[in-house]
Amino acid sequence: MGIEEYGGGQDPHPDVLVVTTNDVPGFEVRQVIGEVFGLTVRSRHLGSQIGAGLKSMIGGELKGLTKTLVQTRNQAMERLVEQAQARGANAVLMFRFDVTEAADVGTEVCAYGTAVVIAPRA
Numbered sequence: 001m002g003i004e005e006y007g008g009g010q011d012p013h014p015d016v017l018v019v020t021t022n023d024v025p026g027f028e029v030r031q032v033i034g035e036v037f038g039l040t041v042r043s044r045h046l047g048s049q050i051g052a053g054l055k056s057m058i059g060g061e062l063k064g065l066t067k068t069l070v071q072t073r074n075q076a077m078e079r080l081v082e083q084a085q086a087r088g089a090n091a092v093l094m095f096r097f098d099v100t101e102a103a104d105v106g107t108e109v110c111a112y113g114t115a116v117v118i119a120p121r122a
Contacts, residue, residue, distance in 0.1 A: 016081045017091040017118070024091060024118055033089050033115040038079025042072050043106040069107070073097060076111040089115035 010018060017024065076097070084092050095113035102108040 014081075016084045016089060018077065018081065018095045018113065019091070019093060020095050022093060024093075026121055027091075027118040028121050029093075029116045030119050031117040033084075033087050033117065035112060036080055036083045036087065036089070036092060036115040037110055037112040038076040038081070038083060039108065039110045040072055040075045040079065041102045041106050041108045042068065069099075069109075072107065072109045073111070076109045080111040080113065084115040087115055089117060091116050091118045 023029070080092065080095075092113040092115055095111065098110045098112065100108050100110075
């Protein structure tokens, strides 16, 4: 498995810039649109859970679960970007992930932040 299967993030020139910071250097916030989020829930696969349980006893990375979580986070982020675009934003500030157990049957991943319109400072 290559590194691309274990990472995320955006292309170098995205339509909607997503940052974890409160601002973007060289830009000013022209309009605050409000909170946006992207949510996905992944069910647990019994086979992978058994494999993960065995692997956790002997140590080492749980590569199958890592890959699934990366895909899940990327999907939540894509949904956040789609919502921000639909509301007219060109950036999302204060981006975060929240991961929780969903009723003992899966994992919920929520990507959230503040949708804004930014423009270069004059």
